Every structure is written in structure tokens, then in C-alpha cells.
Amino acid sequence: MLFCAIIVILFLSVEGEKKNVLFIISDDLRPQLGAYKELNLGPSFTPNLDNLAGKSLLMKRAYVQCALCSPSRTSFLTGRRPDTTRVYDLKHYFRDVGGNFTTIPQFFKNHGYRSVGMGKIFHPGVTASNNEDPLSWNNFYHLEEDQDLSVSWRAVSKAERLKDPLIDELVVAQAKTSLHHLARERRPFFLAVGFRRPHLPFVFPEEYLADYPATQIQIPRNDYAPIDMPSIAWSKYPELRSYHDIGALNVTGNLNTTLPDQIVKDLRRAYFSSVTFVDAMVAEVLAELEKLNLMDDTIISFIGDHGFSLGEHGLWAKNTNFEDNVHTPMMIRVPGKTDRGVVTNNLVEFVDLFPTIVEAAGFPPLRQCPERSSQVYLCTEGKSMVPLMTDPDAQWKSAVFSQYERPGNIMGYSVKTDKYRYTEWVRVSEKASSNSDMADVVARELYDHENDYQENVNLVDHHDKASVVASLKQTLHGGWRPIHTDLIGK
Incomplete structure (x- = not known):
């Protein structure tokens, strides 16, 4: 006792x-x-x-x-x-x-x-x-x-x-x-x-x-x-x-x-x-x-x-x-x-x-x-x-992710970085368990948060932003895991 x-x-x-x-x-x-x-x-x-x-x-x-x-x-x-x-x-x-x-x-x-x-x-x-x-x-x-x-x-x-x-x-x-x-x-x-x-x-x-x-x-x-x-x-x-x-x-x-x-x-x-x-x-x-x-x-x-x-x-x-x-x-x-x-x-x-x-x-x-x-x-x-x-200024996430569903099995996947927001609206046959099923792209958006924080102009088709779009597309399709892997030990 x-x-x-x-x-x-x-x-x-x-x-x-x-x-x-x-x-x-x-x-x-x-x-x-x-x-x-x-x-x-x-x-x-x-x-x-x-x-x-x-x-x-x-x-x-x-x-x-x-x-x-x-x-x-x-x-x-x-x-x-x-x-x-x-x-x-x-x-x-x-x-x-x-x-x-x-x-x-x-x-x-x-x-x-x-x-x-x-x-x-x-x-x-x-x-x-x-x-x-x-x-x-x-x-x-x-x-x-x-x-x-x-x-x-x-x-x-x-x-x-x-x-x-x-x-x-x-x-x-x-x-x-x-x-x-x-x-x-x-x-x-x-x-x-x-x-x-x-x-x-x-x-x-x-x-x-x-x-x-x-x-x-x-x-x-x-x-x-x-x-x-x-x-x-x-x-x-x-x-x-x-x-x-x-x-x-x-x-x-x-x-x-x-x-x-x-x-x-x-x-x-x-x-x-x-x-x-x-x-x-x-x-x-x-x-x-x-x-x-x-x-x-x-x-x-x-x-x-x-x-x-x-x-x-x-x-x-x-x-x-x-x-x-x-x-x-x-x-x-x-x-x-x-x-x-x-x-x-x-x-x-x-x-x-x-x-x-x-x-x-x-x-x-x-x-x-x-x-x-x-x-x-x-x-x-x-x-x-x-x-x-x-250490509020420590090296941290280079990107964050949001999403929103529209009727017709369309999902809008969005990635926000320090300077940009890039979004792909994707038709999916079944809700994906990751960002891997993103082949059927319905529409895209790119906003320059450094010069257009209010997101008033979609720049996704501007030729001078082609390399930015390509980089952000890779980040979006890669999803959050590589971002977190970069932070291991930090």
C-alpha cells in the first residue's frame, strides 16, 4: 500500500x-x-x-x-x-x-x-x-x-x-x-x-x-x-x-x-x-x-x-x-x-x-x-x-501549401513561397493522397507577392516568368515532404 x-x-x-x-x-x-x-x-x-x-x-x-x-x-x-x-x-x-x-x-x-x-x-x-x-x-x-x-x-x-x-x-x-x-x-x-x-x-x-x-x-x-x-x-x-x-x-x-x-x-x-x-x-x-x-x-x-x-x-x-x-x-x-x-x-x-x-x-x-x-x-x-x-529568423520552410476543391473533381493546389503564389487547378478522377496525381491541369495562376501582394495580376503566361513557373511547379508537385527534409536538424 x-x-x-x-x-x-x-x-x-x-x-x-x-x-x-x-x-x-x-x-x-x-x-x-x-x-x-x-x-x-x-x-x-x-x-x-x-x-x-x-x-x-x-x-x-x-x-x-x-x-x-x-x-x-x-x-x-x-x-x-x-x-x-x-x-x-x-x-x-x-x-x-x-x-x-x-x-x-x-x-x-x-x-x-x-x-x-x-x-x-x-x-x-x-x-x-x-x-x-x-x-x-x-x-x-x-x-x-x-x-x-x-x-x-x-x-x-x-x-x-x-x-x-x-x-x-x-x-x-x-x-x-x-x-x-x-x-x-x-x-x-x-x-x-x-x-x-x-x-x-x-x-x-x-x-x-x-x-x-x-x-x-x-x-x-x-x-x-x-x-x-x-x-x-x-x-x-x-x-x-x-x-x-x-x-x-x-x-x-x-x-x-x-x-x-x-x-x-x-x-x-x-x-x-x-x-x-x-x-x-x-x-x-x-x-x-x-x-x-x-x-x-x-x-x-x-x-x-x-x-x-x-x-x-x-x-x-x-x-x-x-x-x-x-x-x-x-x-x-x-x-x-x-x-x-x-x-x-x-x-x-x-x-x-x-x-x-x-x-x-x-x-x-x-x-x-x-x-x-x-x-x-x-x-x-x-x-x-x-x-x-x-530564433525567429532561423532557416525555415521555403514553401507552404493550401488547396480548395471545386465541383467536377477539380482540386486547386496552391504553393506559397517568399515571393510568389502558384496554383494549379487539376482534374482528378479520385482524390489523391498526395500531389502526385496532377497531370490533367485545367488552369494555372501565378502572383508576384513581392510586387503585387494583393494578387491583382495573374502572370502565369508571361514569358519572362517561365523559369519561375517551372520552378514553382516542381515545388508544388514535390509537396511538403522535401521541404521538411531540408529542415532536418534545424
């Missing part, structure tokens, strides 16, 4: 040394934060997230693997790319179509943590995640929002919110309650908090409109499709057009059409206000963490699940491979490592998040997935970013 008691005490001691993890996701968040002001995306008032960024490893160039909720979330929560998870839409569940992969919260649950989630973490619903992937959690709190399609945005009064709190206010309340319960336990925790905003409809407290006077809201200067862009790259933004106020305008979403100027300004102002609302909600969760004296014992990760277009190129929402859709915020605070703030301009991917959090929490590094990993429960197709916390 004495021996057993000693073992239990040693176990609790070791577990007590592990860092907690607070994992925060904002839905449809482009880099609309003060910490990314150099991108000139429009006005932003996000003092709390900017403060967190100043104590974190801030990734200025972080890219999702797919600009759609379920494929992106499935990818970064499993640390595997869409061609491995086999999730390209909102209808399929990775455990049914890809494999019984270990997720981030499941990893910590399996290692003695209390795994608790709330809000939107996986894409909700039976078909997309079996209702938020039960294997990942000890406890999950389902907080649903009514799907009201009447208006695309709404500023809500304080009186209305007292009677009927907004979904993200309910998420914050549950996060605070959960933190109090977790603080009393004798083991570390993984707490995932998923905010709904700034996802459509843009619903937020009306006081945040004051941060964005109507006179400050501008129409994007590039409200036209990129010159020589193939039509397959376009999206008719059906999500936004499904709202009754937008549908009443009889907009088609067709190439080189756009919304009326005032509607554009109103939507942009509402989106910006929703972002500031999320900033305030994050602040409340962090304040509770501080109040409970847990800040020094907790790793904090904050991300968006993908970017969002607000009229740039005349586009709205997501569903493309454009920079506006695949570039999104990422920051990770690790007590004792990032306290003074670390900024990196290295290219990173959202599949890098899983191995980074695992290593930062003190566990052995995850091993890289083999070529065929459907039967491998735990591995990663990303690369731990922990080395960037001490």
Missing part, C-alpha cells in the same frame, strides 16, 4: 509540472488585428489580442491548408493535410473517410489532462464531426446559435443582450465556469474555447460601432477580379448571398460583379466591429485565467480557422486559394519562452500547430507521418515551431 501511495504521489508531481493549454479559435478571422497592421487590411481595434501577441510567438505569415471551416479545422486539429484527412467539405467526418487519427485535445486527454471544449472547435453537426468528435473530450459543452438568415449583420443593444446573450458571451461564461472547476483539480487541463464571430451573420454589441466611424470605412481599391484570372478560381460567395437582405439585391456573384458601395461599407464595418467584440471576449477569458493564478502555468494558443474576403476582388467570405482566404492570425504564448514577445516572418502552416503545442507542453516531439498514414493514429504532417521561439 505504501509503495502504491508513493507511485500516486510521484505521478501527481510529474503531472503537476506539465503546462496547461488554453486553445482559442476565432471563426473566419483574417489578420484583422493591430499586430498585423502592416497588411493595411483596414481599421482595427484589438488591444487585448495585440497585448497577447506581445507576449507570444507571433506568426506574421501563417497559412491554413484549406479556406473552409471543416477541412481547415480537421487539418490543424489532427496535424494532417486535407489529402490525408480526406475532408474537403462540410459533410464528411475524418474518422469515417480518413482514419482514426489522434486530435490535439485527444492527445492531451490520453496523457492525463482534463480535456474540455466549448463553442465551435470542430465543425459542428453529426456528419462533419459526430457532434464535435466525442473521443477528443472529457467534457464538451454544446452552445448552439439559431441560424437566422434574415440579415447579414446586426448591432445588438445592451438591453437585448441582457435578455438574450450573444453566443460568444455564452461561450465566455462557460469558459470562466470551466476554468474555476479545472483550477480545483490536481491535474493539468486542455481547454478549447471556440468563438463564433466574426463568422456571418456579423452580430455584435452595438457599442463596438463607435470604434469604427462610418467615415473611416473604405471600399477596397481592388474590387475587381485579378487580370487574366481563370474563372475556376472564382467563388460566387453563396454564403453571403443566402442572407435575405443580400439576396434582395439580386446580386449574382458573377465574375467582376460586386455589391453596392454602401452595402460594402456596412458589411466591412460590421465585420470589423465583430472582430473587436471577439477581442473583448478573449480578454475576459484571459482575465479569469489571471485571476485564478494560472497564467504562468498555461500555454495560450490563439488562431483563426481561415481568412475572409471583404470585397477584395469583388469576393466575399472564403472558398478560394487567394491570400485573403488562406492567411490568418496565429500566436502562441509559452510562459518562460515568449514572455517578451517573439515575431517571426517565416512561412508556417496550421498543421504545424499540433507538434508545436505538444513540444511546448514538455512532451517528446511527434514523429512525421509516413507516406501512407491512414492506419497511424498519432503522427504529424507539420513541423514544430518551438525553435522559432528562440
Whole structure:
């Protein structure tokens, strides 16, 4: 009995040394934060997230693997790319179509943590995640929002919110309650908090409109499709057009059409206000963490699940491979490592998040997935970013990858390098498990990010870019593995 008691005490001691993890996701968040002001995306008032960024490893160039909720979330929560998870839409569940992969919260649950989630973490619903992937959690709190399609945005009064709190206010309340319960336990925790905003409809407290006077809201200067862009790259933004106020305008979403100027300004102002609302909600969760004296014992990760277009190129929402859709915020605070703030301009991917959090929490590094990993429960197709916390300018990935599916079995594979984005739209008879099946090319794109960061001109057929296209084609077809092999030992 004495021996057993000693073992239990040693176990609790070791577990007590592990860092907690607070994992925060904002839905449809482009880099609309003060910490990314150099991108000139429009006005932003996000003092709390900017403060967190100043104590974190801030990734200025972080890219999702797919600009759609379920494929992106499935990818970064499993640390595997869409061609491995086999999730390209909102209808399929990775455990049914890809494999019984270990997720981030499941990893910590399996290692003695209390795994608790709330809000939107996986894409909700039976078909997309079996209702938020039960294997990942000890406890999950389902907080649903009514799907009201009447208006695309709404500023809500304080009186209305007292009677009927907004979904993200309910998420914050549950996060605070959960933190109090977790603080009393004798083991570390993984707490995932998923905010709904700034996802459509843009619903937020009306006081945040004051941060964005109507006179400050501008129409994007590039409200036209990129010159020589193939039509397959376009999206008719059906999500936004499904709202009754937008549908009443009889907009088609067709190439080189756009919304009326005032509607554009109103939507942009509402989106910006929703972002500031999320900033305030994050602040409340962090304040509770501080109040409970847990800040020094907790790793904090904050991300968006993908970017969002607000009229740039005349586009709205997501569903493309454009920079506006695949570039999104990422920051990770690790007590004792990032306290003074670390900024990196290295290219990173959202599949890098899983191995980074695992290593930062003190566990052995995850091993890289083999070529065929459907039967491998735990591995990663990303690369731990922990080395960037001490050397943000270290030699790192030379390229990052995204993809998006179009009807007719057409997949758009995109590679982003330091200077360029190159995309091939490929007809595939069956979803490839790698980039190897890329012979039937339907269309191509090349954007010069050094001179045209907004991606306004497709240069793929310009003769002076032939050598660039050839090099990028080789990189795209080679996929991510050679990129990671170049980093072995770094």
C-alpha cells in the first residue's frame, strides 16, 4: 500500500509540472488585428489580442491548408493535410473517410489532462464531426446559435443582450465556469474555447460601432477580379448571398460583379466591429485565467480557422486559394519562452500547430507521418515551431501549401513561397493522397507577392516568368515532404 501511495504521489508531481493549454479559435478571422497592421487590411481595434501577441510567438505569415471551416479545422486539429484527412467539405467526418487519427485535445486527454471544449472547435453537426468528435473530450459543452438568415449583420443593444446573450458571451461564461472547476483539480487541463464571430451573420454589441466611424470605412481599391484570372478560381460567395437582405439585391456573384458601395461599407464595418467584440471576449477569458493564478502555468494558443474576403476582388467570405482566404492570425504564448514577445516572418502552416503545442507542453516531439498514414493514429504532417521561439529568423520552410476543391473533381493546389503564389487547378478522377496525381491541369495562376501582394495580376503566361513557373511547379508537385527534409536538424 505504501509503495502504491508513493507511485500516486510521484505521478501527481510529474503531472503537476506539465503546462496547461488554453486553445482559442476565432471563426473566419483574417489578420484583422493591430499586430498585423502592416497588411493595411483596414481599421482595427484589438488591444487585448495585440497585448497577447506581445507576449507570444507571433506568426506574421501563417497559412491554413484549406479556406473552409471543416477541412481547415480537421487539418490543424489532427496535424494532417486535407489529402490525408480526406475532408474537403462540410459533410464528411475524418474518422469515417480518413482514419482514426489522434486530435490535439485527444492527445492531451490520453496523457492525463482534463480535456474540455466549448463553442465551435470542430465543425459542428453529426456528419462533419459526430457532434464535435466525442473521443477528443472529457467534457464538451454544446452552445448552439439559431441560424437566422434574415440579415447579414446586426448591432445588438445592451438591453437585448441582457435578455438574450450573444453566443460568444455564452461561450465566455462557460469558459470562466470551466476554468474555476479545472483550477480545483490536481491535474493539468486542455481547454478549447471556440468563438463564433466574426463568422456571418456579423452580430455584435452595438457599442463596438463607435470604434469604427462610418467615415473611416473604405471600399477596397481592388474590387475587381485579378487580370487574366481563370474563372475556376472564382467563388460566387453563396454564403453571403443566402442572407435575405443580400439576396434582395439580386446580386449574382458573377465574375467582376460586386455589391453596392454602401452595402460594402456596412458589411466591412460590421465585420470589423465583430472582430473587436471577439477581442473583448478573449480578454475576459484571459482575465479569469489571471485571476485564478494560472497564467504562468498555461500555454495560450490563439488562431483563426481561415481568412475572409471583404470585397477584395469583388469576393466575399472564403472558398478560394487567394491570400485573403488562406492567411490568418496565429500566436502562441509559452510562459518562460515568449514572455517578451517573439515575431517571426517565416512561412508556417496550421498543421504545424499540433507538434508545436505538444513540444511546448514538455512532451517528446511527434514523429512525421509516413507516406501512407491512414492506419497511424498519432503522427504529424507539420513541423514544430518551438525553435522559432528562440530564433525567429532561423532557416525555415521555403514553401507552404493550401488547396480548395471545386465541383467536377477539380482540386486547386496552391504553393506559397517568399515571393510568389502558384496554383494549379487539376482534374482528378479520385482524390489523391498526395500531389502526385496532377497531370490533367485545367488552369494555372501565378502572383508576384513581392510586387503585387494583393494578387491583382495573374502572370502565369508571361514569358519572362517561365523559369519561375517551372520552378514553382516542381515545388508544388514535390509537396511538403522535401521541404521538411531540408529542415532536418534545424
